[in-house]
Amino acid sequence: MKLLRLAGFALALAFTALISGCSDSGEDAAVARPNPVHFDSGDECHVCGMAITRFPGPKGEAITARDEQVLKFCSTRDMFSWLLQPENVNRDHTLYVHDMAETEWEKPADTTLIDAREAFYVVGAERTGAMGPTLASFAEASAAEVFAAEFGGQVVSFSDITLDHLGSHHDHDHDHEHDHDHGHGVTH
Numbered sequence: 001m002k003l004l005r006l007a008g009f010a011l012a013l014a015f016t017a018l019i020s021g022c023s024d025s026g027e028d029a030a031v032a033r034p035n036p037v038h039f040d041s042g043d044e045c046h047v048c049g050m051a052i053t054r055f056p057g058p059k060g061e062a063i064t065a066r067d068e069q070v071l072k073f074c075s076t077r078d079m080f081s082w083l084l085q086p087e088n089v090n091r092d093h094t095l096y097v098h099d100m101a102e103t104e105w106e107k108p109a110d111t112t113l114i115d116a117r118e119a120f121y122v123v124g125a126e127r128t129g130a131m132g133p134t135l136a137s138f139a140e141a142s143a144a145e146v147f148a149a150e151f152g153g154q155v156v157s158f159s160d161i162t163l164d165h166l167g168s169h170h171d172h173d174h175d176h177e178h179d180h181d182h183g184h185g186v187t188h
Contacts, residue, residue, distance in 0.1 A: 005007035017143045034063045036096040036113035045061060045074035047082050050130055056106045058098040058137045059128025065092035076137050077166055085162050087146065100136050101143035117158045120144040123165045125153035133167050 041061055043052045044119040049105070052059055052074045060079025062071045073079035076097050082088060083095070095116035105127060122136040122144050136153070138144040144155045156165060 030141040031139060034068050036110065037061060037063070037072075038110040039072060044070050045130070046071040046080055046182040047073060048079040048131060050074045052130070053107075055130030056108075057127065057134045058100050058108055058138075058182065059130075060095065060097045061113075062095050065094070072139070074127045077131055077133060078091035079116070080135065080161055081163075081166055084161070084166075099139040099143075100147065101138050114139045119158060121156050121158070121161060121165075122148045122153040123150040123156055123161070124167075127151050135158075135161070135165065 019021070039052050039061075041053050044050065046062075052072055052073065054148070055074055058076045059077045060073040062073075062079065063069070064071070071082070073082065079097070083093070084153060086177055088109045096113040097116040097119055098110075099112045099119070100108070102112040103109040116137070119137045119139060119176075120141045120143075122138070124133070125136055125148065127133060127136060133157075136147055136151075138147065147153075148155055
């Protein structure tokens with residue numbers, strides 16, 4: 001009887017270890033994000049079709065969680081224009097943008113790609129990207145504030161960006177009821 005109880009205890013312990021091992025790896029898989037992908041000279045913007053590397057300013061990319069498809073954008077403005085559409089806003093994407101405090105505006109280095117959801121953005125600055133006005137992206141709020149002091153604009157966190165921040169230049173196929181001013185101080 002003792003042997004049977006001991007075997008049962010060992011089996012329960014093994015089962016518990018197996019379950020906790022599975023849940024740990026499941027948590028790791030949920031936390032694991034794909035790495036950023038470099039921009040190549042032949043890459044075209046998912047929104048406008050322009051050659052991405054031929055233009056200045058920060059770029060963006062979205063990597064889908066389901067199939068790790070990489071969507072690349074010639075500007076952060078185009079990335080947000082795509083991301084904020086109703087069919088994309090609630091999807092699970094890993095997003096990257098350039099940290100403009102660590103790279104040149106004219107030719108951003110892919111080694112400076114950062115998590116777009118953690119970044120700070122300057123909207124309404126005089127510096128332009130591939131499609132004209134863009135959102136300058138930074139890893140640190142202080143770097144974004146320095147940029148805004150020099151080039152104008154307002155510092156905004158990822159979660160506060162709306163279609164209104166993209167100005168009158170954003171895609172015309174979205175619902176125009178979003179075109180009213182929310183008091184963000186951005187000139188359209």
